[in-house]
Amino acid sequence: xxxxTQIPAALSVPEGENLVLNCxxxxxxxxxxxxxxxxxxxxxxxxxxxxxxxxxxTSGRLNASLDKSSGxxxxxxxxxxxxxxxxxxxAVRNSGNTPLVFGKGTRLSVIA
Amino acid sequence: xxxxxxxxxxxxxxxxxxxxxECVQDxxxxxxxxxxxxxGLGLRLIYFSYxxxxxxxxxxxxxxxxxxxxxxxxxxxxxxxxxxxxxxxxCASRGFRQGYEQYFGPGTRLTVT
Numbered sequence: 191x192x193x194x195t196q197i198p199a200a201l202s203v204p205e206g207e208n209l210v211l212n213c214x215x216x217x218x219x220x221x222x223x224x225x226x227x228x229x230x231x232x233x234x235x236x237x238x239x240x241x242x243x244x245x246x247x248t249s250g251r252l253n254a255s256l257d258k259s260s261g262x263x264x265x266x267x268x269x270x271x272x273x274x275x276x277x278x279x280x281a282v283r284n285s286g287n288t289p290l291v292f293g294k295g296t297r298l299s300v301i302a
Numbered sequence: 303x304x305x306x307x308x309x310x311x312x313x314x315x316x317x318x319x320x321x322x323x324e325c326v327q328d329x330x331x332x333x334x335x336x337x338x339x340x341x342g343l344g345l346r347l348i349y350f351s352y353x354x355x356x357x358x359x360x361x362x363x364x365x366x367x368x369x370x371x372x373x374x375x376x377x378x379x380x381x382x383x384x385x386x387x388x389x390x391x392x393c394a395s396r397g398f399r400q401g402y403e404q405y406f407g408p409g410t411r412l413t414v415t
Contacts, residue, residue: 221402222401222402224403226406231390231409231411232408232409232410233306233406233407233408234406235406236403236404236405239401239402239403266415277389279345279403283402287352289335289347289350290404291358292344292345293344
């Protein structure tokens with residue numbers, strides 16, 4: 191059974207710092223991996239989708255990488271801002287038409 | 303832009319009431335999902351649907367049912383609401399057109415008293 195782990199559970203950094211959020215998964219036979227952002231009391235916003243054949247995806251200050259063989263993905267945030275404060279969730283979809291399996295998220299605080 | 307809408311942002315119901323939560327997506331997505339989210343427990347899948355009139359149980363289907371009569375609409379039904387169903391409910395959809403990228407609605411905060 192696929193399991194997704196995100197470490198650390200919480201992270202606090204000063205504004206302007208570059209940071210990396212980690213995601214690991216136990217079954218490398220994935221179809222895709224998706225990173226989301228969630229603000230308190232709100233729904234999830236999709237940030238990046240990486241298909242199993244891709245190594246990375248970029249959107250603005252965000253870069254997500256995927257290493258299927260080691261079961262790991264990282265989300266890199268450049269020049270962090272207070273507006274980046276949120277919970278970031280990683281989710282993987284196994285092969286076939288299966289639901290996403292979510293990690294519990296990393297709660298990020300960027301201090302001005 | 304993909305849009306997933308949910309019928310209410312906040313809802314207060316009494317124990318024993320029948321509750322309907324509606325979700326509509328505008329991108330002709332094949333797959334739709336209902337989750338609940340509780341502090342410390344993360345996102346938990348209640349039910350999902352791969353296509354019209356299809357439904358599959360998720361991890362915690364007890365006390366819930368669903369209906370998908372039209373492709374764009376997926377309804378979650380609490381047959382007899384209980385206080386332990388107080389939660390944030392999130393709907394999501396995905397489809398071939400967006401490479402199966404999953405999109406979420408804004409959520410419904412349900413309180414059962």
